[in-house]
Every structure is written in structure tokens, then in C-alpha cells.
Amino acid sequence: MTIDQNQSSSNVAVVGLGKIGLTLAAVFANNDYNVFGADISNDVVDSVNQGSSHIDNEPGLEELVANAQQNHTLSATTNTTKAVAQANVIVVIVPVLVDEQNNIDYQFIDLAVQEIAKGIKKNSLVIFETTLPPGDTKNRFGKKIAEISGLQLGTDFYLAYSPERVYSNRIIQDLQTYPKVVGGLNEKSLELASNFYKKALDCQLIEVSSLETAEFAxxxxxxxxxxxxxxxxxxxxxxxxxxxxxxxxxxxxxxxxxxxxxxxxxxxxxxxxxxxxxxxxxxxxxxxxxxxxxxxxDNMANHSLTRIEKEIGSLEGKNVLILGLSYRENVKEPTKSTTLLLIDQLKKKQANLYVNDPLFTNQEIAGYGVIPLSLDDPFVAELDIVILQAFHQEYRTIDFSHFRTCELVLDGRNKLDQNTITKLGINYQSIGNQTNKRRPLDEHDK
Ligand SMILES: NC(=O)c1ccc[n+]([C@@H]2O[C@H](COP(=O)([O-])OP(=O)(O)OC[C@H]3O[C@@H](n4cnc5c(N)ncnc54)[C@H](O)[C@@H]3O)[C@@H](O)[C@H]2O)c1
Missing domain, CATH: 1.10.1040.10 (N-(1-d-carboxylethyl)-l-norvaline Dehydrogenase; domain 2)
Structure with a gap:
């Protein structure tokens, strides 16, 4: 039995409405699909139902969400089972992370899969987009859905894997530009998934021979x-x-x-x-x-602090400001940020720690056990060391002349203007660009 492509597969459930999931949901909802979004966060669901995006700095997303909400093609709920029960294509984009010992942490996606299994209808297609260890789509999740739902994997419902390869800040553009890699459990699963993406994303496809190949890629x-x-x-x-x-x-x-x-x-x-x-x-x-x-x-944070110590000695009692809690520029994402490694090591070295990040509230920054510091705060004049970790656009125009007692700037992204900083008498250090500190190779070095 085949899915009626014209009618039933125009209802899609997107499970996980984060940076990627909300963007996918909004794109599908503006491409003739009825989208039922599901997320465990009440705030996320409320904002989507008000026609607003909770993701900043994603060009085009706010407009797509507002438009879909006005056209009644996008709604959200915290009840995943209910969203899935209304759809024939289910896209799963809930993160898999690792814990502090780097063991794989499936808690979020396992929960999502249980809820999906309770709502899935016969003949539905489930596509996993979350990055997964090869083998998991079939062995961990497909089999679990079959077990809970009582449906037969591959005949009663279909299974595909298509990794998300986009880059935050340009997700909509990347969805159109990068080919979508798709693998299916069987021929029918691959066919259904490919047909879905052709229509929903209008993108180029790379069909591969198995779920595991797509996961591995x-x-x-x-x-x-x-x-x-x-x-x-x-x-x-x-x-x-x-x-x-x-x-x-x-x-x-x-x-x-x-x-x-x-x-x-x-x-x-x-x-x-x-x-x-x-x-x-x-x-x-x-x-x-x-x-x-x-x-x-992971050792680069330690290497950078050692570099600072070589230049100015012990960091004990020094006022150190880290620019950027986010792991990279212009994205609100603290997961595995190098700033967390820096905080840990600077605390051990008994430095006084301050963090600035315009994308986070003071309360969010304080949650990491550091003092939030605005760049307008007069206290910047008492800082000893500044470390650039994420080059947010707000940092393009920092006036270091206000940092009157600053001894050293470590430019962790090689983005700041070395000349302006050194003219102020501040020691400028960066990663791999220390020609001002050491002489080039002489003939006798060779
Ligand atoms: N962000 C990126 O740049 C990027 C790039 C490529 C691929 N990916 C893939 O996309 C996945 C999602 O990334 P993201 O940036 O959208 O994450 P995110 O943290 O922004 O969003 C995840 C969302 O899932 C929701 N969630 C958690 N558990 C849930 C559950 N049981 N049921 C329903 N919703 C649940 C959260 O509330 C959150 O809104 C990543 O894990 C990765 O596999 C991300």
C-alpha cells in the first residue's frame, strides 16, 4: 500500500522546534504543507503560535513564521503524540548530546521517539535529521517505534535518514544550496523521503544506499x-x-x-x-x-592561558574579561563553548572572572558562576586581561582606550585590530600570528 502523495503526506509533524527544527517547519509551512510542530518547551510553543520566531539572527525566519501562522499552515504543541497523529510525514530534529564523560546522551530524543510511537499512523514516513551514531535510526529508534506502536517497520511505516548540514545564521540559504543526503530503510522509504524533500525544500538530492551511509556521511x-x-x-x-x-x-x-x-x-x-x-x-x-x-x-584554551602567563605571570587576582559566552560569533549557543573551558581553568588559577555576551541576559551569564559585565560599565577600566572567544558583531567596534589598565588582549579568533590595540600600549596576543614577539628563522636556524 502506498501513501497518497497528494493528500495525506501534505501534513507534516516536525518534532523539536529549535534553531533547525523551527526553520524547517517554517520552510515546509510556506511550501504548501500543513505543519504541526512539537517541542517540550512551553515558551517555544507559545511564541510559534503567536507567529513569532524565538531564534535570533536567522535571516528570513521571522517573516516565514509570521506568514505561516497567518495562513494557518503552522501550529505548535507540547503534545508530540497529538502532532504526530495528524501527520503522515514526521521529521525528528531533537538533539543528541554527550555528557561530561563524553558518553552519548540520548535522553531528549528517546523521549521524543516514545511520544512519536504513541501517535504514529499506519503508512507514515519517519525521517530522522538529528546527527546520529550510524545504526541508530534503524536499531535504536525504528525498532522502538515498531515495538511501542505495534506497526511493522518497513511495511506499516517507513523510515529514512537525512542529515541536517546547515550553518546557523544562514540556515534558509543553506537549505536551498546544499544537496540533501537521503538514505532509506528500503526502496519505498527512500522514494517517499526523496519525493517529500523535492517538494518541501525544492533542493538537489543525493540518494545513498542505506540509512547507515547517510548517518556516517x-x-x-x-x-x-x-x-x-x-x-x-x-x-x-x-x-x-x-x-x-x-x-x-x-x-x-x-x-x-x-x-x-x-x-x-x-x-x-x-x-x-x-x-x-x-x-x-x-x-x-x-x-x-x-x-x-x-x-x-580542547587543549587550545589551556594553551592560550599558558601563553598569557608567559607574558604577564600569574593570573591569581587578575581581572579577566572573556568576550563571548557563545561558542562562536552571532549565535546564542553555549553548548561546549570554549568559554566554559576557560572559566573552569581561570577559576582554578584564582582569577576574577567577568563575561560579556550581548546575546545572553545577565542572569543567564551569572548561571555559569561568573560576573556579567557590560562593555559600558566603568569597571572595564579596571580589567587586566581581555580574551576574545566569540567575535560577535558588537565587538567590531570595541574602543579599547576605555580599558585603561588592560595589560594584555588575547585575540582567540584573530579578528581584532592588532595595531590599534598595541598603539594603546596593550600587549596583543593571537593564535599563530606572533611575528611581533619572535624573530623569523635565520640562516643558522635551518
Ligand atoms: N544548530 C546547528 O547549527 C546544526 C547544524 C547541523 C545539524 N544540526 C542538528 O540539528 C539538531 C538540532 O539542533 P538545533 O540547533 O535545532 O537545537 P536546539 O537546541 O536549538 O533545539 C532543540 C529543540 O528540541 C527541543 N526538544 C528537546 N527535547 C525534545 C523532545 N523530547 N521533544 C520535542 N522537542 C524537544 C528543545 O526544547 C529545543 O527547542 C542537532 O542536534 C544536530 O543534530 C544542528
Whole structure:
């Protein structure tokens, strides 16, 4: 029996209305689908039902949500089972994270899958978009849905996996630009999922031969990024020792087609790149370059603080401001942010810690056990050290002349204006660009 593509599959449930889920829901709802969104957060559900996006800095999203709400094509509920019961296509985009020991944490998605299983109708298609350890779509979730619902996997309901590959701040654009990789449990699942995406996203498709291939492709992308950033960070540390400048080296090296050296920085954060390598590491890829890269990238916070100590001595009692709680620029996302590693280590070093982030409230920042500090606060004149962790757009215009007692700025993203800072008599440090500190290689060094 096949799904009636014209009628029933125009009802879609999107489970998880975060940065990605809400954007998908809004795009589907503006492409002739009736979308029933589900999220465990009352605030998220309320804002969607008022036609408003709870996600900032996502170009086009606010308009799409408002438009869909006006056209009655998008509604939200905290009752996942009810949303799923009204749909024939169910898209799951609830995060899988890792805990403090880097064990995979399935609590959110397991809960979502149980609720989906209670509401799913015969002939429905379930598509997982969350990044998953290969094998989980079928073995952990497909089988669980079958067990709870009593429906037969592959004949009573269909199963597909299609990773989300977009980048926050340009999700709508990326959904149109990047091909959608799709894998199915069987031929019918693949056909239904591909037909759905052709219509709902109007994008190019890459159909792969299995669920596991599609799952693996996404984790492989993230491992590639982590390993390549680790290489850039390793080269940057060595460049600092050798007195050469990575911002000159990278374009020179990358001027032929076989070199793609990434940008070095103070660390890798967020709920993708530092997490997904563990989906391989925890399943047996526990030797070699994948776990080593994780160590190198997580050590960059420590490396940066050691650099500061080499320049100005002990950090005990120093007033240190970190710019950016978010893991990267212009996104409100603290998961695995390098700032959390910096906070932990600076506390051990007994520094006085201040954090600024225009995307977070003071209460949210204080929740991390640090003092929130506005850049307009006169106390900036008493800071000793400033560390740039996330280069939010607000930091483009910082006037460091107000930081009157500042001894050192560590530019963790190589984005600040070195000349302006050094002219103020402040010691400027960055990652891989220390030519001002050491002489270049001489003939006798070779
Ligand atoms: N954000 C990115 O840049 C990005 C990029 C590529 C892929 N992804 C994938 O998308 C996933 C989601 O990312 P995001 O940025 O949208 O996350 P997010 O943290 O912004 O949103 C997750 C949403 O899921 C909701 N949720 C949690 N448990 C739930 C449950 N049991 N039922 C229903 N809703 C539940 C939360 O309340 C939240 O609104 C990631 O885990 C990753 O696999 C994200």
C-alpha cells in the first residue's frame, strides 16, 4: 500500500522546534504543507503560535513564521503524540548530546521517539535529521517505534535518514544550496523521503544506499572539520614558536588545489563539531587522529592561558574579561563553548572572572558562576586581561582606550585590530600570528 502523495503526506509533524527544527517547519509551512510542530518547551510553543520566531539572527525566519501562522499552515504543541497523529510525514530534529564523560546522551530524543510511537499512523514516513551514531535510526529508534506502536517497520511505516548540514545564521540559504543526503530503510522509504524533500525544500538530492551511509556521511563531515581545525591549531602553535605568521602562511599554502588549511583559534565548540567525533570514538574509532584531534582542540584554551602567563605571570587576582559566552560569533549557543573551558581553568588559577555576551541576559551569564559585565560599565577600566572567544558583531567596534589598565588582549579568533590595540600600549596576543614577539628563522636556524 502506498501513501497518497497528494493528500495525506501534505501534513507534516516536525518534532523539536529549535534553531533547525523551527526553520524547517517554517520552510515546509510556506511550501504548501500543513505543519504541526512539537517541542517540550512551553515558551517555544507559545511564541510559534503567536507567529513569532524565538531564534535570533536567522535571516528570513521571522517573516516565514509570521506568514505561516497567518495562513494557518503552522501550529505548535507540547503534545508530540497529538502532532504526530495528524501527520503522515514526521521529521525528528531533537538533539543528541554527550555528557561530561563524553558518553552519548540520548535522553531528549528517546523521549521524543516514545511520544512519536504513541501517535504514529499506519503508512507514515519517519525521517530522522538529528546527527546520529550510524545504526541508530534503524536499531535504536525504528525498532522502538515498531515495538511501542505495534506497526511493522518497513511495511506499516517507513523510515529514512537525512542529515541536517546547515550553518546557523544562514540556515534558509543553506537549505536551498546544499544537496540533501537521503538514505532509506528500503526502496519505498527512500522514494517517499526523496519525493517529500523535492517538494518541501525544492533542493538537489543525493540518494545513498542505506540509512547507515547517510548517518556516517554526516558524522564524517564533522570529524573532517575537527581534524582539520586540530591541524591548523597545531601548525599555529608551531608557527608562534618559529616566529612566522599563519595569516600569511594559510593563503600561500592554499593557493594550490590540494591544500585546505583551516583557521586556527582558541577552541572548537557548539553542539556539532566537538560532539560528533565521539559518535565514532565511542564505537571503536578510539585510536588515531580522531581522538587526538579532540584533545588538541580542547587543549587550545589551556594553551592560550599558558601563553598569557608567559607574558604577564600569574593570573591569581587578575581581572579577566572573556568576550563571548557563545561558542562562536552571532549565535546564542553555549553548548561546549570554549568559554566554559576557560572559566573552569581561570577559576582554578584564582582569577576574577567577568563575561560579556550581548546575546545572553545577565542572569543567564551569572548561571555559569561568573560576573556579567557590560562593555559600558566603568569597571572595564579596571580589567587586566581581555580574551576574545566569540567575535560577535558588537565587538567590531570595541574602543579599547576605555580599558585603561588592560595589560594584555588575547585575540582567540584573530579578528581584532592588532595595531590599534598595541598603539594603546596593550600587549596583543593571537593564535599563530606572533611575528611581533619572535624573530623569523635565520640562516643558522635551518
Ligand atoms: N544548530 C546547528 O547549527 C546544526 C547544524 C547541523 C545539524 N544540526 C542538528 O540539528 C539538531 C538540532 O539542533 P538545533 O540547533 O535545532 O537545537 P536546539 O537546541 O536549538 O533545539 C532543540 C529543540 O528540541 C527541543 N526538544 C528537546 N527535547 C525534545 C523532545 N523530547 N521533544 C520535542 N522537542 C524537544 C528543545 O526544547 C529545543 O527547542 C542537532 O542536534 C544536530 O543534530 C544542528
Amino acid at each position: 554526516k558524522v564524517a563531515e564533522c570529524v573532517y572539520r575537527d581534524v582539520n581545525i586540530a591541524l591548523a591549531n597545531e601548525l599555529a602553535q608551531f608557527a608562534d614558536e618559529q616566529g612566522v605568521n599563519m595569516s600569511e602562511i594559510i593563503p600561500a599554502s592554499n593557493s594550490q588545489p590540494y591544500s585546505h588549511i583551516h583557521s586556527p583559534g582558541i577552541g572548537v565548540g557548539g553542539h556539532c563539531i566537538p560532539i560528533y567525533p565521539y559518535f565514532f570514538i565511542n564505537k571503536g574509532l578510539d585510536q588515531g587522529i580522531t581522538p587526538l584531534s579532540r584533545k588538541i582542540n
